[in-house]
Amino acid sequence: MLTDINNVPIDQAIKENGFVIVDNLIPEELFTKLRDACDRSVDRARKGDWQYRRLVGTQFPPWTEGTDVWGVQHMMHPDLKEPVFAEWYGSPLLLAAVEQLLHTKHEDLQLELFNLLINPQDSDFDLTWHRDAIKAEASEEEEREKLTIPHYGTQWNTALYDDSCLFVVPNSHRRIRTEAERNITINDPKSHNMPDKLRVDLKAGQTVFYDNNILHRASYDSSKKRATLHASMGTIEGGHHRAAVILQHGLSWMNTEEFTKTLPESLAKPYANVIAMATKAGISNMSSKPIH
Numbered sequence: 001m002l003t004d005i006n007n008v009p010i011d012q013a014i015k016e017n018g019f020v021i022v023d024n025l026i027p028e029e030l031f032t033k034l035r036d037a038c039d040r041s042v043d044r045a046r047k048g049d050w051q052y053r054r055l056v057g058t059q060f061p062p063w064t065e066g067t068d069v070w071g072v073q074h075m076m077h078p079d080l081k082e083p084v085f086a087e088w089y090g091s092p093l094l095l096a097a098v099e100q101l102l103h104t105k106h107e108d109l110q111l112e113l114f115n116l117l118i119n120p121q122d123s124d125f126d127l128t129w130h131r132d133a134i135k136a137e138a139s140e141e142e143e144r145e146k147l148t149i150p151h152y153g154t155q156w157n158t159a160l161y162d163d164s165c166l167f168v169v170p171n172s173h174r175r176i177r178t179e180a181e182r183n184i185t186i187n188d189p190k191s192h193n194m195p196d197k198l199r200v201d202l203k204a205g206q207t208v209f210y211d212n213n214i215l216h217r218a219s220y221d222s223s224k225k226r227a228t229l230h231a232s233m234g235t236i237e238g239g240h241h242r243a244a245v246i247l248q249h250g251l252s253w254m255n256t257e258e259f260t261k262t263l264p265e266s267l268a269k270p271y272a273n274v275i276a277m278a279t280k281a282g283i284s285n286m287s288s289k290p291i292h
């Protein structure tokens with residue numbers, strides 16, 4: 001059983017707080033390889049040689065405006081030619097953590113997103129306070145209803161360098177917004193005065209798993225190197241709920257032999273599960289419309 005930095009079982013901690021910090025989910029022999037692969041990928045994205053990237057000025061997909069890069073998309077894409085990303089995404093301890101968090105077993109895991117969050121070069125950039133799968137404008141009734149959807153997936157940030165960019169409101173993942181929170185998310189979404197906010201300080205090598213409906217924001221500092229692996233995995237029970245969240249990123253490249261050839265054995269079943277999910281949801285091209 002895996003425990004967090006306070007020795008609490010990780011599934012208990014995320015349930016209580018909406019996030020949990022865990023040490024050492026990167027095998028030692030992969031650490032430098034991942035840093036090097038990130039440097040090469042970031043370089044390509046900044047040069048415009050990798051078209052799948054997040055651009056300063058836009059928070060949610062699609063990222064069509066701007067030039068300064070704050071995220072690199074699709075780290076397991078076969079054209080990126082960086083097999084260490086899939087090797088880590090399928091590594092035993094990481095899979096064990098996800099299985100414990102989702103109370104599921106290996107054969108029900110679903111392969112999902114794997115992106116990289118980086119420091120922009122030209123200007124600082126703030127993301128707004130948000131929940132990933134519920135719009136700020138959602139009515140109280142809609143918000144309440146969406147929050148009752150069970151946890152079918154988890155997402156995480158794994159820092160390759162010390163990273164203090166993420167802020168969360170602990171324990172905000174299962175309740176509707178207070179009046180103050182609603183007001184901030186709608187009218188002052190980059191506010192520095194969110195009640196009860198907590199800065200998540202990650203040391204290099206630490207991972208924070210967080211519920212995608214916890215209230216969170218991030219502050220991108222162009223002067224401090226950030227290379228934080230940002231990924232998600234789900235379970236087959238998620239069906240169309242997970243489809244909406246992940247397929248908005250455009251994953252048609254997953255439906256190719258070039259991709260399946262690169263996958264370690266440990267990801268064969270999670271891969272089959274995501275293809276089956278998309279097919280069942282009627283989205284065989286693995287691409288759906290943006291949520292926000």
Ligand SMILES: O=C(O)CCC(=O)C(=O)O
Pocket residue numbers: 117127132157165166216217218219
């Ligand atoms: O930069 C981060 O740590 C969070 C990113 C985020 O909230 C998002 O991509 O939705």
Ligand SMILES: [Fe+2]
Pocket residue numbers: 130131132216
């Ligand atoms: Fe987010």
